[in-house]
Amino acid sequence: MKLGDGVEQAIHSVSMLAGLSSDGVLSAAALAEFHGVSPSYLLKHLQALSGAGIVHTVPGPKGGYRLARGPREITLLDIVLAVEGPAPxxxxxxxxxxxxxxxxxxxxxxxxxxxxxxxxxxxxxxxxLSRVSIADLQADLAVDDDGSIAARGCAFLELHERRTNNR
Structure with a gap:
């Protein structure tokens, strides 16, 4: 079985959004930049994630995306079904x-x-896939990472995270 590239992009994007502060959002352009992917292609998958209730869209020039549920409540199956659809x-x-x-x-x-x-x-x-949550992936990364991957993500979020409470 071959899943589309959008599944990988969606999983990585949701994982990145899990690192935001409680009032933070990240634009589709920033997510695309971090992952080195096409913004228009990623936007299509972010819209699918939004429609599935996985991410929440904050409109406006300072808007972006954030998780609609906690990382423990989002499974890989949720993301695959949002992007690929429910058909076998x-x-x-x-x-x-x-x-x-x-x-x-x-x-x-x-x-x-x-x-x-x-x-x-x-x-x-x-x-x-339903047994693996985004929180599980984060925990696995924390075990395997020497700190370099976390530092890269944190540095990017520091520059690109938008706060919805206007701080």
């Missing part, structure tokens, strides 16, 4: 019933075994 990755179109020399419909009374296997794998994949 595998979609059975019953090609086993096509082609020359058709056989009786009674032979297709049971669901396609290939479809069943693929849906079972997707359920396992989604279950695993």
């Amino acid at each position: 990755a595998f979609r059975c179109s019953e090609i086993r019933q096509r082609g020359p020399n058709p056989v009786g419909a009674h032979l297709f009374a049971k669901p396609c075994g290939i479809n069943a296997a693929m849906l079972k794998a997707e359920r396992a994949y989604r279950a695993e």
Whole structure:
């Protein structure tokens, strides 16, 4: 299964937003700059995250994005479904019933075994993604980071975070 680049961008963006102060927001342009991605492409995914209730949009020239829920309440599955949509990755179109020399419909009374296997794998994949929160990713990074990654993010936020309470 291949997920679009937007999933990676969305997960990293949500992770970055988790580092904001309680009254802080970050613009889409700043998020795109930090990750070295196209602002217009990232904006599309931020809108999807907003529509899914993962991020909150603050309008206006000093506006931007912040998390709509706490990092413990946002899972990787939430982000994947927001960006990619809820449809299963595998979609059975019953090609086993096509082609020359058709056989009786009674032979297709049971669901396609290939479809069943693929849906079972997707359920396992989604279950695993639902077990990993943004807070879990932050904790894992804290264990592996020598401080360089955290310092890079903090320095960027220091320059680009906008405060909504006009401080």
